[in-house]
Structures are given as structure tokens and as C-alpha cells.
Amino acid sequence: MMKKIEFSQIGVINTPFKEQKGIPIQASFGEDIEASCKIFEEYSTGLKDLDCFSHAILIYYFHKCKEVKMIARPYLEEKEHGIFAIRSPYRPNKLGFSIVKIKKIDSDTVYFTEVDILDGTPLLDIKPYVKYFDHRDNTRAGWIEKHFIDGNIPDKTILNNK
């Protein structure tokens, strides 16, 4: 039974990235990038005590991505994979997920680094990153593993298309 579920934008993410080109493929590759998200007034009291966390999980809407693909090519390689085995925005629900490093919180605005998000992106949720909840040992990262073997960082960690 297919069901539509409606969410409300809770704020906006402001970053230096006005286009896809130049954006790191993942937040962890954007450690020197500074950005912020401004929370709409009715939700801003929800930020209380987030400043005691070093990192936050942002969940947001890939608002510029209009296409849906079930099989797609990730940025790191030529081979195609199922959309649920890659982190591409071409997913059926355009939900983005980034772990960012909190620098400062100033009433309704969270300032952060480790940024892979387009400017103007609608924010849907913020959750505190908690290593006791969110870290996993003994993981295996499928087709991605070979690109990071022996501590290697692949060349293609910054988007260069479009």
C-alpha cells in the first residue's frame, strides 16, 4: 500500500556551494568548508543543548534533483549499482543525510564545518551524533571498500560535473 507522507521544512542550509561543481562527495571530505543552517522561529527552541555535542546529523531535501533512478552510477566509479547501495541523490525520496561538525550555535542558527550540501537546501531534521549509537565496528562497504583500501583516499572526492 503506497502512502504519501508530508513533511515541513524546518529551516534552510546556507553553504558556499551555489552549484554541484566543487561540492565534496561526502561531508567528511569537506572539513574546511564553513556553512550554517537557520531554523525557522517556531522550531528554534528545539536547539537547546545541541551546543554540547561536537557533531550533528542533518537530514534534508535534495531540492535540485528532479530525476529518479533505480540503478545509477556513483561518482567514485563507472560501474552502476542499485540506488539503495549508493549515496546518490537520484533516490525515490530525495532525503539527504550529512554528519557535520558543530562550531557554534547562535539562537536560531547552527554554524558547522564538514559540508557537502548545496546552498539553499531545505532542512528537515537535526539529530545529535552519538558515537555510542552511531558507530559500527567490523563493517564492510561493498563496492566502496576498494576505493579506500589501505587508508587510501580516492582522487574523485569533489564533484566536477555540471
Added chain:
Amino acid sequence: MMKKIEFSQIGVINTPFKEQKGIPIQASFGEDIEASCKIFEEYSTGLKDLDCFSHAILIYYFHKCKEVKMIARPYLEEKEHGIFAIRSPYRPNKLGFSIVKIKKIDSDTVYFTEVDILDGTPLLDIKPYVKYFDHRDNTRAGWIEKHFIDGNIPDKTILNNK
């Protein structure tokens, strides 16, 4: 500018938890629990190659939670915190997020353990968990830190209320 964004359920999560009572507070505390999610037919080809990953990130809809609170009490302690500094479902957008351990994928169904999800929960997205993207060192977990100090696991990791 507040904006509504509509998403489509892509599948359903089936777990042993028919009510909140007994659910681990986080997926990482439910390692012996077995569950599955069945992806609707039009999306099931998107699962290709996910079976080569050990863990997946599930993003879902807290469909049984009707209330919104900006300040709320987390399960681990009596003190209240901002909703964006806790992992409670009483958030403005009822987006849940769990990292689960993949056991097997059988055409349209993903079988997994490490489960903290209510039976019948609508699934919105699956992303592969990638330690090279999703692990952070040197983190600080605000009010949560004290409950896990020196490798301690708190008593209250299983929900006991409704």
C-alpha cells in the same frame, strides 16, 4: 518560508515489536533482534549490490507518534533537552534513522538485526552505511556522554513505558 515536502513510502518494516514497550532505545542495543523490510515492487531493483554491505541506514516515518514537542525528556534521564539534542520521535518531522546489520537480501526483502523499530513502520529510504563516510573521531555527545562513561552501558536501554 515554510514549505511542505511530500515523500512516498517505499516499503514496510516488519519487526517483533508490536508496541513501544520492549524496544531498544537505539538499534545498537537490539543486536539479537531479527527484522526485515519489504520494498514495494517498483523500487526493489534499487537493492542491487546492497548485499555486499554489512550495514544499512534506514530512514523511516515514526507513524505512531502524533505529538510534537520542542523540549522533551529523553529516555535515559529525567532532564529535558531540545528536541534536536535528543533522538526522541516527538520531533517536528517524524523521521527515524537506524543503522541496522544486514543478514540477507532476498529479491525485495532485506533481513537485518540491530533493531529499534516498531512493526509496520513505513520505510522512506535505505542508504549503505560506509565507515569512510559515517564514522567520526573525537566526538562529544553532550548530555549523553555521562551515561556511557568508562565503557558503561546504562540500565535504561529498553523502553518500558508506552
